[in-house]
Amino acid sequence: MSYVLGVDLGTSAVKVSAVDREGNIVAQQSFDYDLSHPKPGYSEQNPEDWVSATTVSIVRLILKDGLKPEEIEGISFSGQMHGLVLLDDKNQVLRPAILWNDTRTTPQTKEIAEKMGQEFINVTRNVALEGFTLPKILWVKENEPEIFSQAKTFVLPKDYVRYRMTGQLAMEYSDAAGTVALDVANKTWSKEVQEAFDLDASFFPELIESIDLAGNISDSYALFSGLTTATKVFGGAADNAAGAIGSGILQPNMVMSSIGTSGVVLKYEDNSNVDYNGRLHFFNHAIPNKFYSMGVTLAAGHSLNWYKHTFAANDDFTEMVSSAAESTVGANGLIFTPYIVGERTPYADGDIRGSFLGVDDTHKKSDFVRSILEGIIFSFKDIFDIYDEVGADFDTVVSIGGGAKSPLWLQIQADIFNKKVVSLKNEQGPGMGAAMIAAVGLGWFDTVQDAAASFISFGKEYLPDPARAAQYETVHNIYKKAYAATAEISHELMNYRRSL
Ligand SMILES: Nc1ncnc2c1ncn2[C@@H]1O[C@H](COP(=O)(O)OP(=O)(O)O)[C@@H](O)[C@H]1O
Ligand SMILES: O=C(CO)[C@@H](O)[C@H](O)COP(=O)(O)O
Structure with missing residues (x-):
């Protein structure tokens, strides 16, 4: 062997x-x-x-x-x-x-x-x-x-x-x-x-x-x-870059959506011609002369974990996530902005903080959970919007990280992105990417793409539902106003905390 x-x-x-x-x-x-x-x-x-x-x-x-x-x-x-x-x-x-x-x-x-x-x-x-x-x-x-x-x-x-x-x-x-x-x-x-x-x-x-x-x-x-x-x-x-290889992000039509403690949206770039003017990170890929762009949501899974520890410590994690199905598209009018440790993309602002907006006396715990799942993906969608502005064309989103364990969250991604979302059969992340690099270096495969064809298998596909996608577009347009509307308040509250 x-x-x-x-x-x-x-x-x-x-x-x-x-x-x-x-x-x-x-x-x-x-x-x-x-x-x-x-x-x-x-x-x-x-x-x-x-x-x-x-x-x-x-x-x-x-x-x-x-x-x-x-x-x-x-x-x-x-x-x-x-x-x-x-x-x-x-x-x-x-x-x-x-x-x-x-x-x-x-x-x-x-x-x-x-x-x-x-x-x-x-x-x-x-x-x-x-x-x-x-x-x-x-x-x-x-x-x-x-x-x-x-x-x-x-x-x-x-x-x-x-x-x-x-x-x-x-x-x-x-x-x-x-x-x-x-x-x-x-x-x-x-x-x-x-x-x-x-x-x-x-x-x-x-x-x-x-x-x-x-x-x-x-x-x-x-x-x-x-x-x-x-x-x-x-x-x-x-x-x-290793995570992108380990998830098979090796063609211009593919984007990775990673929900770990932090969140990353990453796109394979075939050449360096595309110009995001610093709004996204733009780095060399692990494949010679290829590139990738990426944006980061600092508190993705971390937002969900924070909610659980603080308000639902005794609930089972998976059941808590599944309870979001009892709420509706747009969480019955509740919006969460996941800026609980500041943000990187699209707002490089260490002092912005999160909000629940539209809290109503009819809202239940399931609405709060749903608004968190949605808010994280709205924040990813803000990164997708930067891709749209430069005319980037892609049709497949590969979802990885702990968040990809939830079928409901995968469907919410498909509906908010209005794109096909796939998970991986046996996700191993960056360590698998590292192993693939060694396998190509040794000559076991001619290219990283060849290694991926042998090492990576995609799992279930989640397709967007047109009606839900349209509803989410409406709610995302409201969500997009939240940063500007809450920035000054957040900054003043941060200054107040520093003065304590
Ligand atoms: N069953 C699940 N359903 C939805 N989200 C989950 C589930 N299990 C874990 N998560 C989320 O995944 C995150 C951890 O993902 P992971 O990729 O292991 O993170 P990291 O390696 O960045 O710490 C947690 O913050 C949690 O919110
Ligand atoms: O800063 C970045 C990317 O710009 C992070 O992706 C670090 O590279 C994270 O390392 P881990 O949390 O995965 O150890």
Whole structure:
């Protein structure tokens, strides 16, 4: 037998999946690690914890699940995006990694916008948000100059783990795009960004493709992990790019709708010609010379979980979700905006907060649940509207994440999007995408598309009902007014809370 390992390096844990040539997951191991929040808004992790957790998972696959090291032909990665790992001239880590969900960098995002304006968006194809890597680099440069003066280069989380496995330092394009220091269309580090922020070209690491061989397992890592030096290690991808591959989002007619803790709407882009002018993220895909665009709803499943913990702690989760069927399209006139931790797309506003609008003394719990399911999908529909504005054409929405477990929620998606929605038969997410990258890198398949044809099967299709779709269009048009109508109130309430 021969296997590949897909390493899904997440924010709270790493999950390593062993996959055979037919795409079957033969074993899985995971290991948690801590997040540290040394100050409000700070979010850091120790890169050594990623290496240890990944290694423990691999050792367990070998010792507990009986995988033979010589049968593990290749390894690749899906990585949490944007986290800054600063390295000195001996590739030693200089400070804890500053993660994607760390928001200390608001002044640096403003500095970037003021200094480069539209040119920044034209080159990097993104607006510099707090979570992205360049603002983090500038934060260290301005706030920890003694550390920055020792920094020779930087990498992203999964690139660091790959370096420790192989001894070879590199960054791959799909993650490099999330630094917002890359000229995305031309696939080179941006000279404009380097000059504007006085960053040396040598600070930026070598770039490779996701399916490129980064190196073999080194002697020292073989000793540490029990793997053999024959195992090949491939570039891997940003978690969203790997998730898109693992869900088969490989053609321009397909969009992914992911309802996890946060929500993501992601579209495969065949070339870099389409211009969202920074309203959506636009990154390089894990497939050479392809791209993807995406928008994020910060609190998707999180909104539902918040409601349950706060108002329905003793209810069964699945029954609570199913109770939404007792309500109506438009939740009997109740609208929920899911901005309970701020929002990213289409409103990049950390201080906006959620609302229930139209609360009536006849509303029942089932109406509240329904309004939450609908509000999350209205927020996704706002992202779809950006696609409509540029004339993007697609007919299939692949629904993934915990939210895709609910048939009612899948149908609500079909009706609100007014598109066909499909789920996956055996959804494995980004870890499967990582395994597919290794399988293509090894030559088991010629292309990622070929790997997908063998590894991925779609499940049930949900078609929009024309009458419900028309009703939802009416309610969504009302929902769209809620952001502007509640922004000032939200901001004032946030200021009040800060004053307490
Ligand atoms: N049976 C279900 N029906 C509908 N939604 C669900 C169900 N189970 C979980 N969820 C939602 O899915 C979310 C978790 O999805 P998941 O993809 O596991 O998230 P993540 O990996 O981002 O934490 C939860 O926040 C929850 O609201
Ligand atoms: O910031 C982004 C994308 O822009 C996130 O998608 C992180 O990459 C999330 O990592 P996990 O929550 O999946 O660990």
